[in-house]
Amino acid sequence: MDGGGPTANADEVAGALFALSESGTGTRPRRGRRPVASYVLTVAVLVVINFFLPRAMPGDPIDALIDPGTPSYVQNDELRAELSAYYGLDRPLGEQFVSYLSDLAAGDLGTSIRYNRPVSELMSERLPWTILLIAVAVVAAAAVGMAAGVHSGWHRGRPVDRRLLGVFLGLRNVPVFFLASIALFLFAVKLGWVPLSGARTPFADFDNPLTTVADVAHHLVLPGAVMATRFVADDYLYMRAGMVGELGAGYLLLGRAKGLRERRLKYRYAGRNGLLPLVSAVAVQPGQAVTAAIFVETVFAYPGIGRLVFDAVSFRDYPTLQACFLVLSLVVVTANLAADVAYRRLDPRIQP
Secondary structure, three states: OOOOOHHHHHHHHHHHHHHHHHOOOOOOOOOOOOHHHHHHHHHHHHHHHHHHHHHOOOOOHHHHHOOOOOOOOOOOHHHHHHHHHHOOOOOOHHHHHHHHHHHHHOOOOOEOOOOOOEHHHHHHHHHHHHHHHHHHHHHHHHHHHHHHHHHHHHOOOOHHHHHHHHHHHHHHOOOHHHHHHHHHHHHHHHOOOOOOOOOOOOOOOOOOHHHHHHHHHHHHHHHHHHHHHHHHHHHHHHHHHHHHHHOOOHHHHHHHHOOOOHHHHHHHHHHHHOOHHHHHHHHHHHHHHHHHHHHHHHHOOOOOHHHHHHHHHHOOOHHHHHHHHHHHHHHHHHHHHHHHHHHHHHOOOOOO
16 A cells, blocks of 8 residues: 555544544553453442542532422421431441442442432333443444444545545534434434434333334434444544554565455455454443433433433432442443453453
8 A cells, every 4th residue: 555745644643633632541451460350449449439429519419409499399407307317418428438338238229319219220220221322322333433444544545535534533523412412403303203302102012022122223223323423433543543554564465465355455354453443442432421321311311321310410319320320330341341351362462
């Protein structure tokens, strides 16, 4: 492949822009360490932070309950004290922390202050929808970004590469909440192609499981597509950078000398070796998806964890926030552990 001149300058500019925005994120898996031990330590630290972080916010849950602007306004001071005692908020912080750890060890996530229901019930209702949304978005973004990145990097400097680079760099700078609002107005309100809200049709009782799956997919397609745009540009840039780094490799010259087809060299050899940076990027995307999920689920009224977090923050619902943060943190840590294992399998040079 050709290089140098204007092509090199374009690559340098694109690489500099991408590196500047991604600096300090630590997306590359750890090498030369035992991943399980490091992740166990990470979980222990997260459990501690998970308790103190919600309490660092101004106000408290009882203040939110007695806000005159809320339907659950409570003016009686005695009732306020009873509520604080009922939820254990009148005890010293150290005692609350010990109680939190003991309840967590017993599998008790507490009772939601806003909904007055066990948090485990809320999580069991909301978590599957968020996992489905994030999984669809991450997989779709990885598939599109990988395919476009392989094609663009293989044809570096050519018109197709410049066009794809411009499209994905532009898409990367569009705020997800703005894109969600525009997509909802265009495809749901104006065109009526997708439902306005929810994860499935209310009060619908489908006898055929395939009809149920189709209904869920119909509600999922737009929020999933919007969520995928949050990651597809990063996946494209990582994959393109990996491909460009493989263009001058000796095995490609040897493959051409042996008469191997261009398609085989492109996908089976260069594409596989250039895949490693993309694996690192995909590993951290479940954690990044949490912020995007809050906006997407709020705009589309999607009944997931992101919407639950948004409501819990408004009401300073400590037990719900603790449960949401803990579960989402475990999802991120597990994804990183899986990426570590996959990275070692893809690159045999990495020793355990």
